Amino acid sequence: xxxxxxxxxxxxxxWLDGAxxxxxxxxxxxxxxxxxxxxxxxxxxxxxxxxxxxxxxxxGPAQAGxxxxxxxxxxxxxxxxxxxxADKIGRKKTIILCASLFSVCMGLTGFTNGPLWxxxxxxxxxxxxxxxxxxxxxxxxEYSPGRNRTMMGGTVSGGMQIGGIAAALIAMxxxxxxxxxxxxxxxxxxxxxxxxxxxxxxxxxxxxxxxGRLAELRGFLQRVRPTEPLAEDTQFEINKGTGKAPIAAVxxxxxxxxxxxxxxxxxxxxxxxxxxxxxxPKLMMNNGYSLGSGLFFLLxxxxxxxxxxxIFGTIADRLGxxxxxxxxxxxxxxxxxxxxxxxNFGLLSLLVGLSGFGFSGGQGVMNxxxxxxxxPTIRSTGVGLAFGVGRLGAILGPALTGILMSLQxxxxxxxxILALPGIIAxxxxxxxxxxxxxxxxxRAMTQKT
Numbered sequence: 205x206x207x208x209x210x211x212x213x214x215x216x217x218x219w220l221d222g223a224x225x226x227x228x229x230x231x232x233x234x235x236x237x238x239x240x241x242x243x244x245x246x247x248x249x250x251x252x253x254x255x256x257x258x259x260x261x262x263x264g265p266a267q268a269g270x271x272x273x274x275x276x277x278x279x280x281x282x283x284x285x286x287x288x289x290a291d292k293i294g295r296k297k298t299i300i301l302c303a304s305l306f307s308v309c310m311g312l313t314g315f316t317n318g319p320l321w322x323x324x325x326x327x328x329x330x331x332x333x334x335x336x337x338x339x340x341x342x343x344x345x346e347y348s349p350g351r352n353r354t355m356m357g358g359t360v361s362g363g364m365q366i367g368g369i370a371a372a373l374i375a376m377x378x379x380x381x382x383x384x385x386x387x388x389x390x391x392x393x394x395x396x397x398x399x400x401x402x403x404x405x406x407x408x409x410x411x412x413x414x415x416g417r418l419a420e421l422r423g424f425l426q427r428v429r430p431t432e433p434l435a436e437d438t439q440f441e442i443n444k445g446t447g448k449a450p451i452a453a454v455x456x457x458x459x460x461x462x463x464x465x466x467x468x469x470x471x472x473x474x475x476x477x478x479x480x481x482x483x484x485p486k487l488m489m490n491n492g493y494s495l496g497s498g499l500f501f502l503l504x505x506x507x508x509x510x511x512x513x514x515i516f517g518t519i520a521d522r523l524g525x526x527x528x529x530x531x532x533x534x535x536x537x538x539x540x541x542x543x544x545x546x547x548n549f550g551l552l553s554l555l556v557g558l559s560g561f562g563f564s565g566g567q568g569v570m571n572x573x574x575x576x577x578x579x580p581t582i583r584s585t586g587v588g589l590a591f592g593v594g595r596l597g598a599i600l601g602p603a604l605t606g607i608l609m610s611l612q613x614x615x616x617x618x619x620x621i622l623a624l625p626g627i628i629a630x631x632x633x634x635x636x637x638x639x640x641x642x643x644x645x646x647r648a649m650t651q652k653t
Contacts, residue, residue, distance in 0.1 A: 212435055216409050217443045219425055221350035228427040229347060235405050236344045237363040239303060242394045243333045244367020245374075246310055247275060248506065249387050250326070251482040252375035252499055255489055256384040261319045265486075269606020271323045272482045273599040278330020279337075280595055286335025294415070295339045295408040300401055302339070303394055306332030310391025337361075346409055347428065365510035365564065368481075372503035376496065413442045453582045454589060462636045463586070466574055469632035470594030472625035473570065476536060476563050479601030480622050481505065483609070484556070491544070491615045501556045508557030509564035516565030517572070525573030529566055529633045536562030537626030544616040563626065570633075579642045597625075 223229070250272060258268050282302065290298040309329035316322040344360045371387070378386040412421040422434050454463045484505060485498030493501075512532075520528040539559040546552055571587075578586035608621060638644055 212438045213441060214425070214434065214438055215441050215443070216413060216421070216425065220347060220409065220428060223349045223428045225349055225352050226428075226430070228424075229349065229352070231404060232344055232347050232406065233360060235401060236340045236360040237366075238394075238397070239299060239336050239340045240361055240363030241367040241370065242303065242306070242391075243337060244364035245371045246306055246329060246333060246367070246391055247364075248368035248481060248502075249371040249375065249391065250275070252371055252485060252502055253384045253387060254482065255486045255495055255498065256379070257322075258486070260384065261322070263319055265606040265609035266603075267319060267606070268486075269482070269603040269609075271319060271326060272478070272602035272606070274323050274327040275330035275333070276478070276595060276599045278327040278332075279334030280592075282331035282334025282336075283338055285331065287338060289335075290339050290342075290408075291411075294411040295343045296405050298339050299336055299343070299405065300398055302332040302336035303398060303401070304332075305329070306336070307392050307394045307398075310388050311395075313391070314385040314388035343406075343408055347406065347424075362510065362513060365506055365513065368506035369503065369510065372499055372506055376499045376503065379495065379499075410442060413440060451585065451589065454578065454586045458637065458640045459578075462577070462640060463589075465632040465635045466577070466590050467593040469570065469629045469636075470574075470590045471597035472629040472632070473533070473563055473567055473597070474594040475597035475601035476540070476622060476625045476629075477567065477601070478598040479605040480540065480559065480563070482602040483605050483622075487609075487615065487618060490609075497549070501553065504553050504557045505560040509560035512561035512565030513568040515561075516569050520569045520572065525569055525576075526633055526636070526638065528569050529573065530630050532562045532566030532569060533626045533630035533633070534562075535559075536566065537623045537630070540623035540626065541620055544619050566629070577636075577641050 254268055254272075257263065258265070263271075286298050286302055306329045309325045309332065313322060313325045313329070316325065341361065374390055375387050378390070406424050407417075407420065409421055409424060412418070412424070418440060421440060422436075422438065426434055481502070484502050485495065488498040488501050489495060516528055516532055536559050539555045539562065543552065543555050543559075546555070574590050575583060575587050605618070605622065608618060613621075
């Protein structure tokens, strides 16, 4: 598009949307996935160390469960603090700052000798994780081609499961030789890669435009579409976006009841994910298995969870989000509930794996379903609120499970209590009124025309 002065005017959003996936996109993808892998490692490794930490710090289950929640409370704080900071200093600096914070805190955690400073450092580490996640997703989304945006967002965040797999494997390898401190020292290794991130990670195109760094913006846009040269005098414009809608908007036009049950669904599933993941090795040890076996179950859970995200995502594309979610949540409920009824190691591993297959696969489908349920003008508000309520479930899952374990309940009772939120989540998705689903309304309008 030409301006009145004869120069070319390029809409940055359209330029990025129309690109084809190339090596530059792959770089952004791999760097983003690396951050999420570190986040996943830092969160899951606590569950692997709980049995040893309880012995070393002489902690009961209630205190260990509370400490598990500190990192997630920190993540809530980090998302708020670093979300605003990124608007001022840019996403690149914010991501590197957050990665520095969670890596330093992980390394320092290995030197602690009691629950107080251990908990403080887990909270600070959580702030770094909470600040990095939304900025990595946003940066990946900004540079993604329009046709690949959903895929890139999902696969970048899939680094969480890879980090969880790494946490279980590294714990199985290092615990016998070096003890629990070693896995936290490993969490400081990302510091060595931060100079690489400083060199290779691009800055947000929106921040470059708003801060007047147009030469840098032109350079990155040229890498996105290398066969289409941009002149030195090219001018740029950027879409303003719709901004965030008021909270009341998600309760209007018949969506009030559905919004509430969506919140409950998020709460319940994230309660199960974090409660089950954090306490799985210790619960298995309480049922007569060794620490090594408990870590193997944790590894199985993470591997099959990663597979579940991909498979249930494919099923949802073909059969729809609601029926897929019902199956996913019921699968998690049934498998967790059946865990106490077998001593066969192979069958037990299968049940643990299928539990993660259900609740992790369900979480991925749920994110896509809820995103499409709300109209674009209120989508960020609707999804953000659902995630906020879900994080409360993630905090309370490990904490309440620890309290229940301190009451000396049976293995059967603990597993049934962890399983029940799955069936509640399944009921919730059935109660969502699909009549007000924006994506469904758009399809109906398209069919009419």
